[in-house]
Amino acid sequence: MPASFAAPRTLPELLTELDGEATILAGGMTIMPLLNRGIGRAGKIVSLSGIPALRGIARSGDSVRFGAMATHSEIASDPIVAEHVPILATAAAGIGDVQVRNRGTIGGVAAYGNAGADYVTALTALGARVVVASRRGSREVAFDRFVLGLRRTDLARDEVIVAVEVPSTSGGRTAFERYFRVQGAAPTITAAAVLMPDRGRLAVGGATPTPVIVELGREFDLAATLDAVDEACAGRPFGDAHNPAPYRRAMARNFAARVLRHAREEQPC
Template sequence: MITAELELHRPGSVAEALDLLARHGDDAKILGGGMSLVPTMTLGLARPEIVISLNHVPELRAITEDAATATLRIGGTARHNDVIASPLVARHAPLLADAARHIGDVQVRNRGTIGGSVAHADPAADYLPTLVALAASVVVRSTRGERVIPAAEFFIDVMATALAPDELIAEIRVPSQGAARGAYRRLARVEGSFAIVNAAAVVRPAGSGASVVAIGGVAGAPVVVDASAAVAAGLTEAALAAFEDAVRTACPQPFEDLNGDAEYRREMAVIHARRALLAAAGAAAA
């Protein structure tokens, strides 16, 4: 039960939301889908005096494309189910829709938003390694202006991001996958639970950028391993063994908890990174 008194604001435009954030900053919390914020308030872990709901700002929920730059633009309050159902996401970034399909259960996918997940920055969230592998950017706005932050720089540590208290996540920009192919793999105890580790692979055709695998659940922020050499070598067993060693090196001290110790998590990261890479390369070959 939420016992502390709070003021709820329901701005109808981005400008109004930014004005509220500028005035209340540290005392305020943005409400997206409420899937993470409400439980933390119920437990007393967050006690905002002001809550600013973004649920009445229709422009923040739009999913559009910028044809000139082949960029997908996903509004910060787009629900996980909006991402899953969007024909534009299916055309430009099918890997993102694949990751979204794994999030929680049907209620969570109906209410939870991409901006909320990115702001919350749980290290095992399904979007985090996916956005990093896709070289996406997070567009944040405040009354001071707009910043476009590469996802690889936005996620800093466990639930710590580059977002300032007076900023909101307005949009996620994803460059179109084009001829690149992606695959997402995750380890979870049961259907609907958070991943223990997850891995998103993007394999690009020769000469069009690096092939990478981004891994979540092992460190405060997604860990990126370059898979270009393994792909160029035809993913032979020797090349895959070298890639696996690179994953181990990139995960020197994974988290330890009831789901597993550091060594278990590291080896699960290796297995899921390999599976994601092979699946993406298979799709690329096809």
């Protein structure tokens, strides 16, 4: 049982609750099972559910701004996302099951920092930015510098993710794929490719503590790019009993090839 529970209605109210001891509750899909098992601090819970300012998906200049409480279901079905960042809709649609997609949020995934998670790989490839706030002010962090390691992020105990901003990929070519062993469970490997007229980026998650990133020029050599993925996986191996590191490394190369081929061949989105 938590010692206290707060449900602020505005961002200023929320920030006064975040004293460095509070545990933030978003969709609860990750934190509730942990707390139920006695893992983590349950002293003071602060829910984000009642704060309208953290909701919504909207255009913001050349980017799409996702309120931290945008759910996976909302992202999977939003017309702005479908038009401007379709790989995020694809990633959202594949997460967990209906319950997880209806409750789980983009802010919760970003804050948890699980390197293999669908959004983590997609947001890394997309060059997303995380907007963070605390009583001390607000700041923006590039997503590829926000996730620091396995379930480790650049988020202080008194900070909250307010939004995630993602550059539009209109006029570019993109692809996202996930590999999972059990339907409804978290993926083993995720891969995303973003090929824009002036830049390109490949990200592969699940074989290393943070996603492998390979920057791509207008023209790139597929074999050399896959060798770069392989080398990065060998240098920072990550694995577990079900999916050991050599297996993940092989699948990372495989899925990198799939998204790169897919992105090169598809029509501009």
